[in-house]
Amino acid sequence: xxxxxxxxxxxxxxxxxxxxxxxxxxxxxxxxxxxxxxxxxxxxxxxxxxxxxxxxxxxxxxxxxxxxxxxxxxxxxxxxxxxxxxxxxxxxxxxxxxxxxxxxxxxxxxxxxxxxxxxxxxxxxxxxxxxxxxxxxxxxxxxxxxxxxxxxxxxxxxxxxxxxxxxxxxxxxxxxxxxxxxxxxxxxxxxxxxxxxxxxxxxxxxxxxxxxxxxxxxxxxxxxxxxxxxxxxxxxxxxxxxxxxxxxxxxxxxxxxxxxxxxxxxxxxxxx
Amino acid sequence: xxxxxxxxxxxxxxxxxxxxxxxxxxxxxxxxxxxxxxxxxxxxxxxxxxxxxxxxxxxxxxxxxxxxxxxxxxxxxxxxxxxxxxxxxxxxxxxxxxxxxxxxxxxxxxxxxxxxxxxxxxxxxxxxxxxxxxxxxxxxxxxxxxxxxxxxxxxxxxxxxxxxxxxxxxxxxxxxxxxxxxxxxxxxxxxxxxxxxxxxxxxxxxxxxxxxxxxxxxxxxxxxxxxxxxxxxxxxxxxxxxxxxxxxxxxxxxxxxxxxxxxxxxxxxxxxxxxxxxxxxxxxxxxxxxxxxxxxxxxxxxxxxxxxxxxxxxxxxxxxxxxxxxxxxxxxxxxxxxxxxxxxxxxxxxxxxxxxxxxxxxxxxxxxxxxxxxxxxxxxxxx
Numbered sequence: 001x002x003x004x005x006x007x008x009x010x011x012x013x014x015x016x017x018x019x020x021x022x023x024x025x026x027x028x029x030x031x032x033x034x035x036x037x038x039x040x041x042x043x044x045x046x047x048x049x050x051x052x053x054x055x056x057x058x059x060x061x062x063x064x065x066x067x068x069x070x071x072x073x074x075x076x077x078x079x080x081x082x083x084x085x086x087x088x089x090x091x092x093x094x095x096x097x098x099x100x101x102x103x104x105x106x107x108x109x110x111x112x113x114x115x116x117x118x119x120x121x122x123x124x125x126x127x128x129x130x131x132x133x134x135x136x137x138x139x140x141x142x143x144x145x146x147x148x149x150x151x152x153x154x155x156x157x158x159x160x161x162x163x164x165x166x167x168x169x170x171x172x173x174x175x176x177x178x179x180x181x182x183x184x185x186x187x188x189x190x191x192x193x194x195x196x197x198x199x200x201x202x203x204x205x206x207x208x209x210x211x212x213x214x215x216x217x218x219x220x221x222x223x224x225x226x227x228x229x230x231x232x233x234x235x236x237x238x239x240x241x242x243x244x245x246x247x248x249x250x251x252x253x254x255x256x257x258x259x260x261x262x263x264x265x266x267x268x269x270x271x272x
Numbered sequence: 273x274x275x276x277x278x279x280x281x282x283x284x285x286x287x288x289x290x291x292x293x294x295x296x297x298x299x300x301x302x303x304x305x306x307x308x309x310x311x312x313x314x315x316x317x318x319x320x321x322x323x324x325x326x327x328x329x330x331x332x333x334x335x336x337x338x339x340x341x342x343x344x345x346x347x348x349x350x351x352x353x354x355x356x357x358x359x360x361x362x363x364x365x366x367x368x369x370x371x372x373x374x375x376x377x378x379x380x381x382x383x384x385x386x387x388x389x390x391x392x393x394x395x396x397x398x399x400x401x402x403x404x405x406x407x408x409x410x411x412x413x414x415x416x417x418x419x420x421x422x423x424x425x426x427x428x429x430x431x432x433x434x435x436x437x438x439x440x441x442x443x444x445x446x447x448x449x450x451x452x453x454x455x456x457x458x459x460x461x462x463x464x465x466x467x468x469x470x471x472x473x474x475x476x477x478x479x480x481x482x483x484x485x486x487x488x489x490x491x492x493x494x495x496x497x498x499x500x501x502x503x504x505x506x507x508x509x510x511x512x513x514x515x516x517x518x519x520x521x522x523x524x525x526x527x528x529x530x531x532x533x534x535x536x537x538x539x540x541x542x543x544x545x546x547x548x549x550x551x552x553x554x555x556x557x558x559x560x561x562x563x564x565x566x567x568x569x570x571x572x573x574x575x576x577x578x579x580x581x582x583x584x585x586x587x588x589x590x591x592x593x594x595x596x597x598x599x600x601x602x603x604x605x606x607x608x609x610x611x612x613x614x615x616x617x618x619x620x621x622x623x624x625x626x627x628x629x630x631x632x633x634x635x636x637x638x639x640x641x642x643x644x645x646x647x648x649x650x651x652x653x654x655x
Contacts, residue, residue, distance in 0.1 A: 033321070058318050058622030081622040101634060103620055104605055122621070122636060123605055141636045142602045165638060166601065190556065191601075210559055 019052055019079060028080065029055040037065050044074045056080030058103075067091040084122075087115045090132060104141070107134050110156070116239050120162065129156040129175065133232075135239050138162040143170055148199060150174025159236040161243070167191045169258070170213075173198040178232055180204050180250060182243065187211065193258050197265050201258040202229060204250065212258060215265035221255045229255060293604065294486075294498035295319035295450075295472040295619045298587040299627075300594040300645040303613035306334050306466050309459035315623040316470040317451035322498075322619060326480035327473025328453040329445025331487040331494035331589050332465035336440050342375055342398040343418060343491075346436035346443060348482055349393040357393040360431035367429060371421055372399035380444070386456040388448045392482050396442070415491055415536055420515065422490065427517040433483045438492030441591065445471075445485035453485070466647060467594050469587045471496035475522075483520045488528040490516075492591045495531060497524040498619060499584030499604045510577035524586075530578050531588050542595065542642055548575040550600045550640035587617050592647040602639030609634040615645030 019025065026039050036059045043051055044066060051074060056062070060083035063076060071092050078086075078098045087096050088108040101119035109128040116135045123141035126134055131154040139162025146167070148156055156175035161182045166189050169177055176199065181187060187207045194213035202221065209218060221229065233251055237244045297316045301307060309330060316328070336344050347364060349357040368374060377397040401417055411417045422434045436443035444457040450472040454460065471486035477500065478484060487494040501507065501523035508518045508526055514537075516529040527549070534545045548571050551557075557568045572579070583603030588595040596617035598606050609616040609624045609631045616624045621634060637643045 057626050058620055060321070081625045083620065083622055100625075101621055103622065120634070122607070123602070141605075142639070165636065 019054060019077075023050050023052050023077075024048055025052040025054055027055055028053050028057070028059055031059060033059045033061055033083070037061060037063075040074075040076070041065050044068070044072050048074060050075045050077075052077045052079065054079045056082050058083040061085050061088050063090050063094060063096050064088045066094055087113070087134075090115070101138075102136075106136075107132070107156075107158075110134070111154075118240070121160075123165075125160075126156065126158045126175075126177075129158070130154055131156050133157045133235070134159070135236050136160045136162070137240050140164050143167045145169045145172055145175065145177045145199075145201075147171045147173060148175040148177070150199060157232055159232050161236065161240065163187055164189050167194060169193045169196050169199070169201045171195040171197070172201070172260075175199045176228065176232065177201045178204075178229065178236075180233070180236070182246070182250070192216065193260070195265060196258070196260045197263050198260060200225075202255050203258065204253050204255050206254065206256055207258075215260055215262065216258050217261050219257050219259070221257050225255070225257055293322050293619070294474050295322035295623075296470070296496045296498050296585060296587050296606075296617070297619065297623055298467070298469040298496070298589070298594050298596070298617040298645075300467040300615045300647065301613055302615055302645055302648045304334075304466050304647055304649045305613070306464035307468075308461070308464055309454055309468060311627040312468040312470050313451050313454040313460055315618065315627050316454075316472055317449070318623045318626050319472055319618075319620055320449060320451075323449060323472030323474045325449045325452075326447060326475050327445070327471070327485035328448055328450025329443060329471050329473075329485045329487050329496070330450070330454060330457075330459055331436075331441065331443045331467075331469045331489065331496070332459070332463055333441040333467040333492075333589060333591060334465045335442055335463040336398075339376065339398045340440040342400055343437055343439055344442050345397045345399055345434050346380065347395045347397065348433050348435055349395070349431055350433065350482060351392075351431040354393075356431060360429065361393060361395065363429050364425060364432040367421075367425060368397060368399065370402075371405070372397075372401055374399050381458060381462060382456050383458050386448075386452055388446055388452060388456050390482070391446065391456070412537075419490055419532065423515060423517040426519040433520070435483060436489050436494075438489065438494075438591065441465075441492050441494075441589075443487045443489050443494055445487065446482050447480050447485060467589060467645075469494060469496050469589050469594065476500060477523070478521045481521070484522040486522075486524055487589070488520065488522070488524045490528050490532045491536065492589075493528060493531045493536065494589040495524055495528040495586055497527060497584060497586045499586075499599070500582045501526060501580050501584065502582035503580060506577050507580065527580065527584075527586060527588075530580075531590075534575075534578070535590065542593075542644060544571065546597055546640060546642040547571055548578050549580045550597060551579055552600055552640060585619065594645040596637060596643040597641075598637070598639050600640035602636075605636070606643075607634065607636050608643045613648075617643065617645070 073093045076096045085105040090110040090113045094113040097116045102121045104122035107126045112132045120138035121140040125140045125144045127146045142165045144164045159178045192212040193216035349360040351357045380394045446453045486496045504523040585598040585604035585606045607621045611628045
């Protein structure tokens with residue numbers, strides 16, 4: 001009953017994405033951003049718990065209007081290439097899975113729920129994210145986790161299977177970022193954690209002090225860090241079963257922890 | 273005992289400019305096979321929300337095989353009335369015939385059914401400089417001679433602008449969404465090119481007019497640009513010393529002339545040009561091995577006024593090359609991809625996927641590092 005929607009050469013070999021025809025679907029071909037989000041919301045309000053959106057091609061803000069006072073939840077599968085700001089302001093326990101690559105701004109100011117990207121993500125991934133979880137199988141672009149934050153019980157989590165480009169964790173104020181570098185390309189990003197004043201970044205492998213901002217302290221991981229890593233790396237691997245067999249290797253690898261030296265790195269710069 | 277924090281409610285001024293960004297797209301068939309504009313028109317239209325209908329345009333390489341040895345001048349005559357346009361045209365033709373042999377000229381075909389705002393009269397001339405152009409012995413090359421004449425037209429003849437001037441290539445642009453401009457000039461029906469670049473505009477600092485749409489070009493160098501050149505004043509002042517007149521009221525113009533100066537006239541390798549336009553910051557330079565540090569320091573000293581400050585992503589086209597480049601910290605998006613012999617550069621991946629769902633490779637190049645597509649074969653180009 002399933003048919004292949006698209007195939008994609010990836011780092012783990014050619015991939016075929018299958019659409020289950022028994023799940024309600026929305027054909028996004030030719031739909032504008034607003035129309036797609038309207039249909040998504042209507043489907044949820046009429047009791048839909050799962051949906052597959054096919055032929056997505058650049059429509060933005062997918063999932064942004066799914067808040068309801070009664071906290072309805074929906075599982076959304078996206079086939080194609082969603083546009084910028086996927087899951088922006090995502091609120092409630094929705095789960096969005098992308099079979100393909102995502103563009104810039106995934107999880108912009110996301111509050112809760114889960115986003116899984118079976119491919120790569122663009123720039124400003126997890127920008128201002130304040131809750132929920134994002135899992136990206138491959139790498140991501142510039143300014144990942146820019147000003148990610150946490151408050152009270154809310155603590156966002158971002159796990160990336162590849163590596164990130166420059167300005168990872170810029171002005172980061174909270175949350176957990178884990179960069180697994182599964183392909184072992186080594187972390188080439190510069191300006192990591194510039195202006196960071198909260199939260200934590202774990203990098204598998206190592207990083208040079210010159211690659212991180214002055215505000216960041218690099219330290220080895222301790223037992224408590226290992227518990228956090230075990231937890232979220234396991235969750236990452238559950239979502240991408242084809243790499244599950246590397247679990248032992250990955251969890252036993254060297255990790256470094258990047259944390260801010262101060263909660264107010266620029267206090268000297270302000271005059272008042 | 274609880275207490276309440278009362279936030280003072282001050283009226284906040286909302287920023288009333290709609291914030292968006294331009295779209296850029298480029299596709300080169302590196303095997304030299306020429307294709308119609310329909311794919312690139314679809315791709316750029318898919319990023320419609322990045323623009324606002326106030327400018328669109330295309331550059332196409334390989335479109336005039338029958339006139340491949342002649343400079344193809346595309347002219348716009350922008351006067352308010354038909355008479356004013358005709359007067360500008362007469363004055364231009366007077367100027368042109370005194371300096372060039374014109375082998376053919378015609379109005380650039382367009383579809384009047386496509387309603388665009390205030391279209392100028394758009395004409396093309398296939399020309400060669402008249403014999404004796406270098407008698408004075410002071411003009412270094414034919415290209416320089418042509419460039420000088422273009423500057424003289426754009427700065428000296430009212431309402432006449434040369435907006436395209438290379439051989440076997442051409443720019444088409446106007447006020448409207450890019451797909452409308454493409455339909456206006458019937459690009460999907462009239463032309464086949466091995467390299468297409470396209471632009472959807474969201475003007476931020478200057479008014480929208482036909483001359484201000486992208487691409488900007490000089491000879492066969494074209495530029496489509498997303499971003500803002502905040503160093504425009506410095507760049508312009510520097511370029512004026514080399515005889516470039518900035519007359520088109522848009523910051524992107526300086527990138528086209530800088531590319532012409534560095535690549536055509538000074539023949540600098542592309543890697544060096546990229547480091548001039550988008551140099552690494554001093555902190556990064558300090559960490560490099562001595563040889564590179566010396567080179568980059570020298571470039572910043574000598575070419576400081578050509579540093580393009582501010583956020584940008586550009587696609588620079590020349591005959592046989594298509595180059596994608598962003599500012600050094602990639603404040604504007606760029607995605608590159610390949611499929612078979614076709615090389616794509618785009619603001620968004622979705623636009624590439626729309627016309628080529630399967631790709632061999634997709635990546636986002638680092639800030640300040642150029643991605644280059646090169647024409648590998650010219651045998652199909654001349655057919």
